[in-house]
Amino acid sequence: MTTVDIALLDVVAVAGGVLILSGWVHQIIKAYKTKSLRDVSWYLTMFIGAGSVLWITYGVHIWDVYIIGTNVAGITLMVTVILMKRKYDKMARRPPGPRLK
Amino acid sequence: MTTVDIALLDVVAVAGGVLILSGWVHQIIKAYKTKSLRDVSWYLTMFIGAGSVLWITYGVHIWDVYIIGTNVAGITLMVTVILMKRKYDKMARRPPGPRLK
Numbered sequence: 001m002t003t004v005d006i007a008l009l010d011v012v013a014v015a016g017g018v019l020i021l022s023g024w025v026h027q028i029i030k031a032y033k034t035k036s037l038r039d040v041s042w043y044l045t046m047f048i049g050a051g052s053v054l055w056i057t058y059g060v061h062i063w064d065v066y067i068i069g070t071n072v073a074g075i076t077l078m079v080t081v082i083l084m085k086r087k088y089d090k091m092a093r094r095p096p097g098p099r100l101k
Numbered sequence: 102m103t104t105v106d107i108a109l110l111d112v113v114a115v116a117g118g119v120l121i122l123s124g125w126v127h128q129i130i131k132a133y134k135t136k137s138l139r140d141v142s143w144y145l146t147m148f149i150g151a152g153s154v155l156w157i158t159y160g161v162h163i164w165d166v167y168i169i170g171t172n173v174a175g176i177t178l179m180v181t182v183i184l185m186k187r188k189y190d191k192m193a194r195r196p197p198g199p200r201l202k
Contacts, residue, residue: 016159019148020148023144038140061113066159
């Protein structure tokens, strides 16, 4: 592969990672606005988090910075979604009306 | 890397891919039961689909079957989620009561 090919490949990998991550950023923004993540499956967030850990292991071994970078960022976003879902699901279960201290 | 390392690495990559994909399978099953994907962001599904296309391009160029396999399966699941979300969001917008033919 020529240096141009490699540079092009770098752009493709980075663009792929950025697209996937920005999808999750938008999901977080949507959840923050609607205060609801009820339709998002727990298993989805936890399995993606766990899968990302394995992909980081794989990426480190073959020393592929795109795999490592995308999945480290992916885990950060997944932990955010998990914390938000826990909070909003709890809020949804609480009976409406003022909270009695 | 010894052959054992490589075999171990294969297992890690496949396990990572299977975990992420099974997270989406569970999301599809949950959506099918609840008939709702309102909380799931459109951008999430479309950006992950587009990002997966780029990752397949990357995987083909460096000839990494795990990247290719995970992302081909990922796109299939994403198209499924998109079609389901389109259907359920439409159903949610329809006024309740019998459909007048």
